[in-house]
Amino acid sequence: MYRDDSEKMNQKLLGLNGDEAAAYAIKQVNPEVVAAYPITPQTIIVERFSEYVANGLVDSEFVAVESEHSALSACVGASATGARAYTATAANGLALMWEILYIASGMRQPIIMSIANRALSGPLNIHNDHSDSMGARDSGWIQIYCENCQEVYDSHITAWRIAENINVQLPIMICFDGFTISHTMENVFTLNDEIVQNFIGKRVFPKITGHLGETDLRLNPTCPITMGAMDLQDYYFEHKVQQHEALLNSLEVIESVENEFSEITGREYGLIQSYMMEDADVALIGMGSVMGTTKYVVDQLRSNGIKVGLIKIRCYRPFPKEKLVKAISNCKVIGIIEKSLSFGSVGSPLYQDIKTVLYDYEKKPLIIGYVHGLGGRDTSPENLKQIFQDLLKIDNLTKKIGNQQYIGLRE
Amino acid sequence: MSELTLKNLSKKPDLICPGARLCSGCDETIIVRLVLKATRGPTIVTNATGCLEVATTSFPYTAWDLPWIHSAFENTAATASGIEAAIKAMKKRKEGPLSNFENIDVLAFAGDGGTYDIGFQALSGAIERGHDFTYILLDNEAYMNTGIQRSGATPFSASTTTSPAGKIFLGKTENKKPLDEIIIAHALPYFATINAAWPLDVIKKTRKGIDINGPTFLHAIVPCSRGWRFPPEKTIEISRLAVQTCIFPLYEVNNYKGKTTYELSSPSLSIAKRPETKKTVEEYLKQQGRFSHLFKPEINKEYLKQIQETVDLKWSILLDKCGI
CATH class of the missing domain: 3.40.50.920 (Rossmann fold)
Known part of the structure; x- marks a missing residue:
């Protein structure tokens, strides 16, 4: 796992379950906005993150929304305004987000979402299978499936660089098995905050041409743009194919970001x-x-x-x-x-x-x-x-x- | 803009441009134009799916000269929550271009379908969480963009494509949802009703809503020539009648330190002072094709009486709340 002891020494070993590993990584990322709604088995993420907020360990705006539909909607609003936005859900919560999944990817917003995979109702079942995220496989999101808590932690750091890559600009679902991973404590090697911050850097924005000229793709009063316009027979098709191509092109980006990450951690995953x-x-x-x-x-x-x-x-x-x-x-x-x-x-x-x-x-x-x-x-x-x-x-x-x-x- | 007068504001460039595809006589554009005249500086707008959205943003064209985003039908308030949270976070960190502005105001526009019905939960949640934004409800009392279907805002006996006046049922059988009372019950800092027939009142209330920190709500009555069935040149006349008949009174509700106070705005206050000037509901209803079944083939006195009584009762309750 490590090339030498010094490399290993730079990483702190923590006992974390999958949800905590996700929350810990997101604490280190410190995104501007986290909007989430509780659902088993994702709840620990939201609870831990709320504690980080309450204790001033992050300065993210935590929006405790009234539904998953609003969670992802708030993330779309925040991300379009230029913020890094994060949410987490599972099963029925993901199903309630369905409409906004397509809007998030169609608007090319690099939102990161954890999925603690859980069986879809009905009948009601809170335990793990992949029926929730599998149904979202055509929604235009990158989907990463994790095997263990270490992979959950690592993926929540690399995801930002992948999603925000100028040639990708797409949201990512990081999926891990509910309870089996989300609630099982394992040894997780964690980086220090500074290394995480240096790795993720600042969010980058693609340039677009608005009615006042070239500007970043974000809501900014200095150079206003219209986002989420009505898009009919004359342009929709091209936009959808562009989106598809960006998703296909992300394969290369995922590999290169993970290679870079393995330089720091000694951990390699691959596609x-x-x-x-x-x-x-x-x-x-x-x-x-x-x-x-x-x-x-x-x-x-x-x-x-x-x-x-x-x-x-x-x-x-x-x-x-x-x-x-x-x-x-x-x-x-x-x-x-x-x-x-x-x-x-x-x-x-x-x-x-x-x-x-x-x-x-x-x-x-x-x-x-x-x-x-x-x-x-x-x-x-x-x-x-x-x-x-x-x-x-x-x-x-x-x-x-x-x-x-x-x-x-x-x- | 030192003073909010129509003379001063006429010099301020419009932030919604002419040439959009809304119907002639559409009251939404009039309200939106007035609301945007009242902005105090950098502003971000979010818009629900509906007439306003589809008619102003047909890609690659836009009528909006300010940052604008549409996401879905029912999530306008949630989108506004995210925008407001992002601005707050970026200002706190002093990072990015938005942190350079002292204030960035967030406005949300949605219709009655997106507010009374499908977007109700997101709106209630956003008000409860106390986000700093101004929500403008453009109430044309039905789903006009999809072809005039009844909504929770459609008044009793109005004929729509899903509550048609037939031989057995005479239009919508239920009353309009008391949304104002529900919104006010959230104890938000500011609520007001607005009407394009009193443009300066619209502007002043909008500015007040923007100035006040926290969630503020403006309920605009928006007569729709297509859906209400009246000639496009009658928009303002009918809009004015909604106030003159006390069907849609103009008032403000302030919540200061937990105490809610109601105040009638001058057009409605003058009716309260001189009750003889109050017009009958018949004068409002008879001008609109959606109520024509109440007048043809003969006048439906029973329904008109029932509608008048409901309006009178609601008006007297409002007067009580205003301490009049």
């Missing part, structure tokens, strides 16, 4: 993370905390000489297709594990994405889609071992191809 993939015959692909458990299972199977590996998708939007294709090029069989159902569709979102990507390539592995962990149901190492064992019996797989499998589901 995807491959583990034991060099000679793996069979691999699991997934996102979030379950990939930590999968690593453990891969190690166990490898110790018995079984050639398995895993790929963690960390950046889900934009989809890192080239990295993924390269990472699985030697693999014969792939299982895709995900915590969300795409009702009535041909498979869950990640399965759809990966299959679509591979259609254009000659070398195609066998792919089986697995849905697991809905509503917080635990996925055990045994469950994952069973999936690997299934996938290793290639001859038996034909009848499963195209049929979504369920892990841990009672018959």
Whole structure:
């Protein structure tokens, strides 16, 4: 993790759960405006941040809004005024924000939002799956999925540089599993405030041409501009394609910002993370905390000489297709594990994405889609071992191809 | 601008430019123009979805000569909260171009749909949190931009496309939501009703709202030629009648140190002093096509009596509150 002891010494080890890791990073970022509404399992973020405000550890304006819809709306207003704006939510709260998700990305506002992933109602369930943020995958936000509390902390620092990059100018959702990450305390290496501030720097603004000439894209009485104008058949299409291209281009920016960050921390993530993939015959692909458990299972199977590996998708939007294709090029069989159902569709979102990507390539592995962990149901190492064992019996797989499998589901 | 007189303000450039696509005779432009005459310096405007927004900002054109943002229909007050919080934070840190201004005023424009109905929660929250902004409600008593559908602001018996006057139901069957009372119950520092027929009153109340720290609310009655069905040249006449009939009295509510005081503005005060000058609701209603079913094929005396009684009762309650 560290190149030498001195590097390690510069970082303070704290015991933080995922929510606290997010709140701690945001304290160090000290954004001008934080607008949020409480929802389990995100609440600890809002509580900790309120404490930082109450004790003068940040000088952010904390707007304790009356709904998630207003939380993101206030962030749009603040961000358009030139502030760094942050919010956090989960499940139904994210669903209530839906309309403003598209407005935030369409207005190209680099807002940062934490999602403590939780199952969507109904029926009501407060535990983890990815049904909330998966539904927002087409909303024009960058989506990062974290495996552990360290990754949560780090992502809340790098996000600002990515979102605010002049070629990106898009909002980011940092997703981490509710309770499994949000409420689980882990050792987290933290940077000092000054290093964080130097890393994120000041917000930069793209130049636009307003009716009084060239100016920053922000609400400023010195050079007024109109934001959120009505945009009809003659321009809307171009604006949407520009937005799409900016999201695709952010792949490069994410990598370069994270490389720079790893210079300071010694921690590297990348768009995807491959583990034991060099000679793996069979691999699991997934996102979030379950990939930590999968690593453990891969190690166990490898110790018995079984050639398995895993790929963690960390950046889900934009989809890192080239990295993924390269990472699985030697693999014969792939299982895709995900915590969300795409009702009535041909498979869950990640399965759809990966299959679509591979259609254009000659070398195609066998792919089986697995849905697991809905509503917080635990996925055990045994469950994952069973999936690997299934996938290793290639001859038996034909009848499963195209049929979504369920892990841990009672018959 | 030393003194708020029409003569002085006529020299101040308009911050909303002519040539926007609002209907002829639209009262919204008149109110907005007057409100912007009353600004005291750097101002940021946020606007709900609606006629005003779509007719003034068809990309790549804009009618606004000041920083302006539209986000959605129901979140105007929440957007204003974010703008105000951002200004506060940047001034506190003395960072960025906005921190150079001593004051930046935040104005929010929204229609009755965006205020009485879909934006009600965001508005209540923003007032409760005490953000320093002035909210201007442009009340044309229905969803005009989508084609004249009834809202919580539509008055009893008005015919709209979703409360049409038919054989069984004669227009809207419910009364207008008592929004003013609800807003005033938030104990905000300043509330006032405004009417384009008294332009200087609009300007003075707007400036007062801007000057006062904290959330302030201006309720403008905005007759709509298309939705209310009257000729465009009658806008101000009908607007004036709303006050002369006491359907829409002009008054102010100040909240100072927790004590709420009501005060009638001069057009309504003069009616209070000389009750014989108060006009009947019939004079207001008969000029508007949305109430034509109350007069044709024959006069609906029962409905007119009911409307008059409701107006009289509300007027007497207001007089009580004003200590008259």
